[in-house]
Amino acid sequence: MKLLARIGSTVKLQLDWIITVALAVGVSILGLVDGVSTKTVLTTTLLVLGVFAVGWMRDRVAADQLRKDLKNLPQAVHNALTGNQLLNQARVIGLSAVYPNAIDKNWLPEIEAAREVRIVKLKLNLTENPDYLQALCAVLRRGGKVTVVMGDPRAPAIWLRYKEEPHGLPGERNTETAWINGLAELAVEVARLESWRQKLLLVAAHPNQVYIGLSTAYPTHAYYCFDSTTYVYHYAYMARGYYSPMFVFDEHTAQHSLVAQGCAALIGDSITLSSKVAADIARKLAAGAFADARVNSSTITVTHKSSGAKGI
The missing domain is CATH 3.30.870.10 (Endonuclease Chain A)
Structure with missing residues (x-):
């Protein structure tokens, strides 16, 4: 069950990319709006690029972990089905x-x-x-x-x-x-x-x-x-x-x-x-x-x- 939760969490992290793209669009809009200084636009752009870089590195690790978790999923399911939690009562009666x-x-x-x-x-x-x-x-x-x-x-x-x-x-x-x-x-x-x-x-x-x-x-x-x-x-x-x-x-x-x-x-x-x-x-x-x-x-x-x- 923990493995399934981790897989779900990894998939949910992709939502951060939507937020990052929204920020990038926001920077573009700021560059078109009069009254916003070049320094503000530049600073915001650098922040967005930083978020992209961190997000790329994080998702690279997350993707590797996701592939690993999916590979281990069949064995995890088998262990869950044959584990003590499901077979405890059977073992208690010698079955x-x-x-x-x-x-x-x-x-x-x-x-x-x-x-x-x-x-x-x-x-x-x-x-x-x-x-x-x-x-x-x-x-x-x-x-x-x-x-x-x-x-x-x-x-x-x-x-x-x-x-x-x-x-x-x-x-x-x-x-x-x-x-x-x-x-x-x-x-x-x-x-x-x-x-x-x-x-x-x-x-x-x-x-x-x-x-x-x-x-x-x-x-x-x-x-x-x-x-x-x-x-x-x-x-x-x-x-x-x-x-x-x-x-x-x-x-x-x-x-x-x-x-x-x-x-x-x-x-x-x-x-x-x-x-x-x-x-x-x-x-x-x-x-x-x-x-x-x-x-x-x-x-x-x-x-x-x-x-x-x-x-x-």
Whole structure:
């Protein structure tokens, strides 16, 4: 802001030239008026010439300063936009960046630089790319840890949320983000994740380096955690998470801790993926248990634990 004020002040100095020209015109008029002595005219002329000389020198310096200020203006604007005054509140809560969404985000650079990777979300969307498996294997080879948790397609909480979504109802399939047969897709993803789990365990020096789980709760946020940096975005109710803004937290603040606790809670409440669990999900998938028609026609019963009744 000081730089802009100085530029404005430099430009305003040009008004002095108008005044100087007015004085010069005044001297000319004095020379034409009878009764004004030659000495007076000469003295006034010398004063005007002096003003011209001083003004020229001053404006030469001012012009150089103006060019310098204009050259530095882009950097000054950048510093102002990224300075503490505008980002102070973001830094207070540990927020370092905001992305419009996570669509097509390449996570490989973050994985390749991390010693601990935790990914917790509803649908993984990574297992089709072998580069991610190789990057996670590299994390294990350098002594790091890998945790991956996704939604369990058998979980009542996920069935209930899916049934409530517009894309989970007949006749509501034409939206851009429609998730047709979404629970069946989860089941297919589980099968690929089980294959990942077995390959990761072969690379790990110790089984504790790897945890692959299934969330029985509906995760309202997706978490990508790389060491102390956490990317998080929200699954909006009655809509997909495609266009949710993604926030990056990388500071140890109370707010960052809250985000980390949410991620840790989902991991802690998840069930461990195993060959037995994967086989059960595969059987249900083959029997059509996760098809939209089956899911949408189902009923969910809330029962007391003491009765031993199942939810679905």
